[in-house]
Amino acid sequence: MSSFSQTQRRGCSEILESLSCDNLLGLQDIVVSGGLTTDDLIRIILNHSQSAEELLRRRKVRREDILKYLIKQGFMLPPSSDKQQLITEALVYWSRSELYREPSTSEADLQILHPTQSISQAQRRGCSEILKSLSCSNLIGLKDSIVRGGLTTADLIGVILNHSQSAEELLKRRKVLREDILKYLIKHGVMPAPSLEKQQLITEALVYWNRSELYREPSTAEADLESLYQTVKVELETVKREEEQLREQTVNSLQGATAMDLNIDMNNSQY
Known part of the structure; x- marks a missing residue:
C-alpha cells in the first residue's frame, strides 16, 4: 500500500519522467511483483479511453455488468432496457453525482498524472466499479484493444507509484539515479552542495516536499x-x-x- 502525499507524488512523478523508457520498464518490473493487478489494468484502461460512453460501448463490457451496477445504486429499471439505455442512465447518474461531491485524495493524485483526462471523477469511479466485475482475461483483452503501442510513460509512472511503499523507498531504487534527483532539486530552486550523496539528496527532496506541503495553497475543495x-x-x-x-x-x-x-x-x- 503506497503512502505518498500529493506533493511527494507530484515530485516523484517529475523525477521519474526524466528516466529513460528502459529504466522505467526495469523499475516497474522491480516494484511490481506478479504482473499488473486488476486496479492497474482498470487505471490504464480509463486513462486511454476517450470517454465513459466510448468505454462502456466496448464489447467486453456487457449489458449485464452495467445493469448490476445500476441496480446496486438503487435503480429500478425495466428488464427490457438495452445496453445503450443503461449507458445513458449511468451517464445521467454520474453527471448528477458530480454536482454534489468533492474530489478525494486519490482522484486529486490522478489529476496530477493525467491532467487532460476526459473522463470525469464520478464517471471514473463508476466505470471502475463496473470494470471490476469483468474477468481478468476480459480486462486484459479490453486493455489490449484500447491501448495502442504499449504503455505510455504516464502509465508506467502511475503503476510504479501505486506499488511503491513510500517516496523514500522509491527514490532509493538503483534505477533512480543520483543525478535525476539533483536535477529535480536544482530545477525547483534547491541548491544542494555538489558533493552530497544520493541519500542526502533524497533527504533534501523529502524536506522540500514537507515544507511545500505546509505552505501550499489550499485546493478548491479545501477553500x-x-x-x-x-x-x-x-x-x-x-x-x-x-x-x-x-x-x-x-x-x-x-x-x-x-x-x-x-x-x-x-x-x-x-x-
Missing part, C-alpha cells in the same frame, strides 16, 4: 470547505447574540412585571 466553515461560524455567532438579546429582554420583562406587581400590592395595602 470551499473553509468558506463554509466561516459562514456557519458567523451564523452561529449571530444566533448566539440573538439568543442573549432575547434572554436579556425576557429577564428585563420579568423584572418589570415583578416591579409592577409589587407596586400594585403596596397600593392595595394602603387601602
